[in-house]
Amino acid sequence: MKADSAGLEVLSRRECIDLLASTPIGRIVFTDRALPAVQPVTFCLDGEDIVIRTTVKSRLASATRHAVVAFEADDFDPWTHTGWSVTAVGHARAVSDLAEIVRLSALPLTAWAPQGPDHFITVRAEQISGRRIRR
């Protein structure tokens, strides 16, 4: 097992992608008016790209246009003190091509917010890192 300086298990890219595929919720991390910002989102994977939906007028859509963002997902058990986290960093892209919108619309990506989102953002996982904490 490869471990980092804190003693946490270092996950491979393949393990990171598989863990991202196992959870419907993550957090997109970006800069909004020069301040760090974070927003939980539902997402799914399209190959190794992270796909999220939002409304075109949202703060998230404006702030992530042409930006490098981070995306994090995790799952921890507070009783056993075990779990994992994965963080991807890469360029966000607003999807504008109609054929791609149609294709992404068929992904199993459910919006939870009452006001249905109409806009896709993808994040390319250019860097990805993950850690697991075991007992």
Place this chain on the structure above:
Amino acid sequence: MKADSAGLEVLSRRECIDLLASTPIGRIVFTDRALPAVQPVTFCLDGEDIVIRTTVKSRLASATRHAVVAFEADDFDPWTHTGWSVTAVGHARAVSDLAEIVRLSALPLTAWAPQGPDHFITVRAEQISGRRIRR
């Protein structure tokens, strides 16, 4: 109920603080070498300040010194599509005063990582916002 443009319930500062107090895990969001970064941490509240522990040599300790950071916690149920999230933004501070270190050491803040952390960082919740999603 006050709602935002996505139809999510907007939480009061008091509700946000109470929700932060209900969970042991959050995510600190910062900038590391000009890139957005995020790291899950165990935390607890000291009044309305967020207290986390790390090692003094960590990337987190270096990157948050004198920085404005965001801190996020959430709890979502993927089955019912309900849950909440709270984000605080404020200045991070490395705690160096011995009396304060002794006082913070008595807080119910458990480190999960095998290599015990020796360093406290506090984040003042200068801005705080929260959303709840109900059925």
